[in-house]
Amino acid sequence: MIGLSNELANESAFSHMKLRYLLFTLVIIIEVLGLLPLVTQVHVAEYDEAIFLDVARAIHTTGTPLRSSGAAPHYYFDHTPLYVYLISPIIGSADDRVAIARWLTAFAALGCVWLVFLCGDQLKSTQAGFVAAVLTAANSFFLLYSYFVTMEALMTFLMLLSFYCLIRSEQRGDSRWCSAAGVALASAVLAKELALGLAAAYLIYSVFVSHWPNRMWRLTMLVGPALAATLAWAFWAWTWSPAEARAAVSRWFASAALSGVDSRMRITIAQWTGQLGGDLLGWVVVALGLASSYFCVKAARKETRITLMPVVYVVVAIVFSYLVRLKELRHLMAVVPMVALMIGVAVNQLFDDLALRWQRLAQFLVGGLIVAAVLDTSPLRLALSRGTTATGIDPLYAFRLFESDRNFGALRAAGLYLAERTQLGEVVTVVHQAPVITFYTDRPSNQLQFQPFDKVMASLARARYLVVDDHVFAQLSEQQIQDFIDYIVRYFDLEVEVTENGRSIPIYRRAGLE
Numbered sequence: 050m051i052g053l054s055n056e057l058a059n060e061s062a063f064s065h066m067k068l069r070y071l072l073f074t075l076v077i078i079i080e081v082l083g084l085l086p087l088v089t090q091v092h093v094a095e096y097d098e099a100i101f102l103d104v105a106r107a108i109h110t111t112g113t114p115l116r117s118s119g120a121a122p123h124y125y126f127d128h129t130p131l132y133v134y135l136i137s138p139i140i141g142s143a144d145d146r147v148a149i150a151r152w153l154t155a156f157a158a159l160g161c162v163w164l165v166f167l168c169g170d171q172l173k174s175t176q177a178g179f180v181a182a183v184l185t186a187a188n189s190f191f192l193l194y195s196y197f198v199t200m201e202a203l204m205t206f207l208m209l210l211s212f213y214c215l216i217r218s219e220q221r222g223d224s225r226w227c228s229a230a231g232v233a234l235a236s237a238v239l240a241k242e243l244a245l246g247l248a249a250a251y252l253i254y255s256v257f258v259s260h261w262p263n264r265m266w267r268l269t270m271l272v273g274p275a276l277a278a279t280l281a282w283a284f285w286a287w288t289w290s291p292a293e294a295r296a297a298v299s300r301w302f303a304s305a306a307l308s309g310v311d312s313r314m315r316i317t318i319a320q321w322t323g324q325l326g327g328d329l330l331g332w333v334v335v336a337l338g339l340a341s342s343y344f345c346v347k348a349a350r351k352e353t354r355i356t357l358m359p360v361v362y363v364v365v366a367i368v369f370s371y372l373v374r375l376k377e378l379r380h381l382m383a384v385v386p387m388v389a390l391m392i393g394v395a396v397n398q399l400f401d402d403l404a405l406r407w408q409r410l411a412q413f414l415v416g417g418l419i420v421a422a423v424l425d426t427s428p429l430r431l432a433l434s435r436g437t438t439a440t441g442i443d444p445l446y447a448f449r450l451f452e453s454d455r456n457f458g459a460l461r462a463a464g465l466y467l468a469e470r471t472q473l474g475e476v477v478t479v480v481h482q483a484p485v486i487t488f489y490t491d492r493p494s495n496q497l498q499f500q501p502f503d504k505v506m507a508s509l510a511r512a513r514y515l516v517v518d519d520h521v522f523a524q525l526s527e528q529q530i531q532d533f534i535d536y537i538v539r540y541f542d543l544e545v546e547v548t549e550n551g552r553s554i555p556i557y558r559r560a561g562l563e
Contacts, residue, residue, distance in 0.1 A: 072179045073166050080162050080186035080195065083428060084155055087196045090450050093457040094147045098198035099488035100125075101133055102146055106491070108137035114289070117493040118483070120476050120511075126286045126297035129278075131239035132200040143461075143489050150198040157202040158195030162186045164209035165386045169393040171216045172356050173348065176400070180419055181393030185386045187427040189446040190329050194382050197449075200241040201382040207237035208247050208383050212358065215251075215271070219355040227270045235274035239282065243380050246369060248275045250362035258349075258357050316376040325367070328445050329378050330388060331426035337395070337418060338363070338388040344395035356394050359387040392422070457485055459552040463516055464489025466547055466556065471514060478512035481519040498522060502529045509536055514544075515557040 094102060100116065104125045107115040114130055115122040125133070136150045165185045169178030185191055194201050211233035218226035234251070237244035248271075255261065255268040286294040316324075326335045341360075348356045366384050370376070400415050428446040442450070460482050467477055468490040476493050479486045483496035495512070497505050501524045509515070515537065522530060541557035548554075 069170070069175050072175065073163070073182070076162055076166060076179065076182040076186050077159065079183060080159060080192070083187065083189070083192040084158075084196055086428075086450055087192070088151075088155075091196070091453045092144065092147070093454050093461045094143070094485060094488055095197065095453060095457055096482060096484055098147065098150075099484035101136070101198055101200070102143075102150060103484065103488050105133045105137040105139070105150075106146070106488075108134060109140070117487050117491075119493060119495055122493055124286070124290050124293045126289075126294055127300070128200060129239045129242045129282050130285075131236070132203055132241065135203070136198070143491075147198065151196055154198060154202045155195055157206045158191070160206045161191075161195075161202065161209055161386060164206065164213055165389060168209065168213050168216060169390055171213070171220065172353075172390065173394045173397045177390075177393035177397040179393075180396050181386070181389040183419070184334065184389035184392060184422055184426065187423045188330070188334075188385050188389075189426060189428040189443040190378065191382065191385045192428065193446060193449055194379050199379060201379050204237050204241040204244050205383040205386065207233050207240055208244050209386060211237060211247065215358070216355055219353060224267070224270065227267055231271045231274040234271065235278040238275045238278045242279065242282075244383075245275060245279065246366050247362055247383070248272045249369075250358065250365045253365065254358050254361050258354050258361065260354065318371065321371065321376050324376070324378055325370075325381075329381060329384065331422070333422050333425035334388060334392070337392050337422055341388075341391040341395035344398040345391055348394055348398050359390045359394075363387050363391065455550040455552055457482070459547055459549040459554045460485040460518060461489050462549045463518075463547045463554045463556055466545065467492065467514060467516075475513070476511075477514050477516065478508055479516040479518065481521045486516055486518075499524065501525075502532075505529075505533060506536065509533070509540075513559050515541055515559075516554060517557065518554050 104114055104116050107113060107117065107122070114125045114133065116125040136146075136153060139146050139149045141149075162182050162185055166178040166182040169175075169181040171178075211230045214226050214230035214233055218224070218230060234244065234247060237247065251271045252268065255264060255271065259267075261267045283294070286297065326332045330338070345356050345360050363384055366381055366387075370381055396415050396418065428443045464486045467486070471477060471490065471492055473491075474493065476495050477483075477486055477490060478495045478497065480497050483494040483498075486492075487494040495508050497508060498521055500508065505522070505525065517537070520530060520534075522533075525533065537557060540560055542560045544556050544558040546553050546555045
């Protein structure tokens with residue numbers, strides 16, 4: 050009888066493992082299907098991508114984290130450096146660099162989905178992990194930043210890895226898992242400093258929620274490496290250039306507390322709330338996330354307090370986003386899987402509560418909630434909150450899918466044109482999308498968009514080539530823009546108008562130069 054019981058137990062465990070692999074494979078298919086349209090349609094580097102790739106190229110060629118901006122390239126200390134160093138070994142043409150770096154982002158995002166599945170499985174059950182992973186993989190905002198060359202996917206992967214290690218530490222009482230969580234969090238901070246939000250959540254959880262023995266020692270293992278990594282990064286930047294390190298810190302404080310010329314610093318609270326609910330999560334997911342906090346508390350009382358950790362992080366991240374003046378949705382990428390984990394735990398808890406009496410009702414209710422959330426958050430959906438384009442696609446996803454190469458393809462062509470006609474190190478003056486021109490020319494650029502009128506005119510006086518890709522000026526009046534145009538007419542000749550994908554970019558050369 051004992052042998053038969055063991056055999057049945059082994060068979061049950063094997064069946065459960067097969068189910069887990071099947072469900073996880075389904076989630077990965079959902080993520081890949083969401084990425085495929087972007088992979089096949091979008092090929093040209095965008096604004097921020099071009100900046101990161103430019104710095105990575107400088108690291109590869111000179112060993113120095115420089116950005117080719119202005120007459121003298123300057124150190125890039127705007128973010129922690131791990132990501133640009135990781136993509137710096139990529140060699141080949143500019144297009145090769147873009148494609149390979151995007152695949153690295155995609156693999157980090159697939160890792161995020163895998164870790165969400167594992168975290169949900171460990172927090173509650175395979176069902177909870179599957180629901181959380183589906184909501185993450187289907188989220189149109191998460192899919193967008195699972196593809197482009199930005200730091201957030203890697204940062205989110207390392208944050209989820211840290212959280213997974215913390216769950217294992219909580220379950221096993223093993224300090225080695227807690228140490229691993231601290232190291233993973235430190236790596237996330239080095240990928241992008243905004244991962245410090247998870248360190249703040251760990252601090253709140255440790256002090257107010259957990260019942261850990263040796264609480265201060267556990268907290269030191271969790272948060273200490275992240276703080277050490279931050280200080281090491283500050284020291285690293287200071288050794289390269291104290292003046293530019295101070296300037297970077299000043300820009301952070303200005304972004305956090307002051308107004309500025311960047312339009313992202315003039316977003317109202319109502320507009321930001323609309324972006325959080327409309328573009329980041331979807332209003333159905335927001336509603337489910339709010340309701341889920343109750344079930345996470347209930348699960349924490351019955352089982353383990355670690356189920357509250359996603360709630361703590363989401364509250365910290367959202368509150369911080371309201372306090373900081375510079376609003377950028379992609380900084381909140383990690384909120385998507387954390388809210389998904391909250392919903393996964395809540396759905397499982399709800400199912401457990403109802404299944405004892407109303408199993409059919411529980412299945413119908415839970416299934417309906419998941420379907421509604423997926424329809425409201427995925428690229429292809431019956432949009433319940435954000436509207437769709439004429440093609441029935443989420444407008445934010447559709448804009449990047451259909452408009453990205455149309456907007457940036459002509460800039461790529463202009464950059465390649467100038468690369469053949471300018472000398473190495475020659476500064477190209479650009480009105481708006483200077484980073485894209487810089488990346489494709491492999492020349493430094495001077496961006497006029499944020500400069501005051503006197504500096505704009507001084508830059509024009511030094512320019513040999515001028516790219517007028519737009520008339521977007523943050524500090525110029527209409528009269529000053531007209532004066533800018535009159536100066537071009539008087540002192541520059543139109544050399545060529547590069548046209549691609551229906552967009553034309555005029556390139557001017559100073560008159561009288563051969």
